[in-house]
Amino acid sequence: MRPFNRILSLLLGLALIASGLLIVVEVVTAFVRDTPWPIRVDQWAATLRQQTFADTVPRIVFLATAAVGLVLLAAEARPWPKRSLTLASDGQRSWWLHRRSAERQIARAVRSGTSATAAKVRLRPRGPSWRLRVGVTASPEARPDIEQRARAAIQRLGGPQDAPVRVRIAKARRVN
Amino acid sequence: MVDRRNRLRWALIALLLVAAGVAGSLISFDRLPRVDADTPLLPDAAVARWRQAEDWRLAALAALGLLLALYGWRILAAQLRRGGGRTAMGDLELAATNSNGDRPGGRTVVRSPALAHSIEDDLERVGGVQRALVGLFGSPHQPELRAQLDVSGTADLRRVRERVTAALERLAATTTVPPRSATVTFRVVEGHTRRVQ
Numbered sequence: 270m271r272p273f274n275r276i277l278s279l280l281l282g283l284a285l286i287a288s289g290l291l292i293v294v295e296v297v298t299a300f301v302r303d304t305p306w307p308i309r310v311d312q313w314a315a316t317l318r319q320q321t322f323a324d325t326v327p328r329i330v331f332l333a334t335a336a337v338g339l340v341l342l343a344a345e346a347r348p349w350p351k352r353s354l355t356l357a358s359d360g361q362r363s364w365w366l367h368r369r370s371a372e373r374q375i376a377r378a379v380r381s382g383t384s385a386t387a388a389k390v391r392l393r394p395r396g397p398s399w400r401l402r403v404g405v406t407a408s409p410e411a412r413p414d415i416e417q418r419a420r421a422a423i424q425r426l427g428g429p430q431d432a433p434v435r436v437r438i439a440k441a442r443r444v445n
Numbered sequence: 446m447v448d449r450r451n452r453l454r455w456a457l458i459a460l461l462l463v464a465a466g467v468a469g470s471l472i473s474f475d476r477l478p479r480v481d482a483d484t485p486l487l488p489d490a491a492v493a494r495w496r497q498a499e500d501w502r503l504a505a506l507a508a509l510g511l512l513l514a515l516y517g518w519r520i521l522a523a524q525l526r527r528g529g530g531r532t533a534m535g536d537l538e539l540a541a542t543n544s545n546g547d548r549p550g551g552r553t554v555v556r557s558p559a560l561a562h563s564i565e566d567d568l569e570r571v572g573g574v575q576r577a578l579v580g581l582f583g584s585p586h587q588p589e590l591r592a593q594l595d596v597s598g599t600a601d602l603r604r605v606r607e608r609v610t611a612a613l614e615r616l617a618a619t620t621t622v623p624p625r626s627a628t629v630t631f632r633v634v635e636g637h638t639r640r641v642q
Contacts, residue, residue: 285517292510317487335466342459367632427602
């Protein structure tokens with residue numbers, strides 16, 4: 270969502286610059302030549318005067334506006350996962366770990382040291398500690414190995430040793 | 446900082462869109478008292494007011510346009526600036542001193558990008574660190590240091606942290622400008638640890 274917001278804000282910035290300058294040009298040309306330029310405001314004003322709220326096009330535009338607003342509001346209001354997790358902090362220095370890269374590293378560690386063929390890792394802060402969820406495709410017997418590999422990876426990343434690890438196993442489908 | 450502002454800005458814009466969309470839809474379906482669904486989108490009164498607008502009102506509108514463009518520029522610049530909207534550190538100026546502690550005149554200027562690059566070089570020499578990106582912000586004599594370090598997946602981050610701490614302390618000793626605060630973010634990348642030099 271953060272990159273999306275940045276791109277959206279870039280576009281908003283450009284739109285505001287363009288529309289702000291357009292207003293200035295329109296006002297100046299309307300004052301000097303008595304005809305606004307480059308957009309004939311009087312022409313689209315005439316169209317808006319003919320259209321009523323009950324017409325189909327304005328109705329669709331209003332409904333679409335409300336829908337877009339609702340979707341955007343939901344996207345902005347829902348909690349976003351933190352980009353980084355705290356490793357340590359002593360007031361003057363603080364150490365962070367990029368969450369996505371840590372998830373990828375734990376997934377690699379699980380895949381490389383066990384019989385798991387696919388691993389999806391979700392790492393989230395939980396108070397001062399972390400919470401780890403690992404979804405893997407493997408045989409149920411591999412569970413202790415997977416847990417142990419995940420814990421070892423957390424330790425190597427400098428994470429809390431008491432971080433709860435939950436492993437969810439999906440059985441690999443037999444190929445006929 | 447920029448991300449937080451963007452989030453707030455877009456949440457407000459979303460609220461405005463919802464309000465406008467809902468209000469328009471209610472009028473459109475004739476569910477809003479006092480406003481008829483057959484009302485034109487642009488009332489004649491507004492057009493008449495525009496036609497009779499005095500010069501000062503037009504000037505005010507032009508000024509509003511300029512303010513709008515300026516605000517757009519601020520938003521644009523904030524997105525493109527590195528460091529999440531923080532003020533980049535200026536050049537570091539050090540007064541010359543001789544062995545007696547006197548100040549004979551003259552000064553040494555250390556460009557802030559040069560200082561940041563030298564810290565990056567130093568951090569990239571730390572075993573396990575593959576790439577360092579350093580930003581210096583705020584006062585040159587008490588800068589805020591932010592670093593992103595790409596570390597090898599095979600490295601032990603606790604040991605890397607100890608070595609980075611040592612590198613930061615070396616920096617404080619050699620430049621005589623200890624950072625007011627240092628924020629270091631590790632990003633784990635695939636690959637092997639480089640040999641410690």
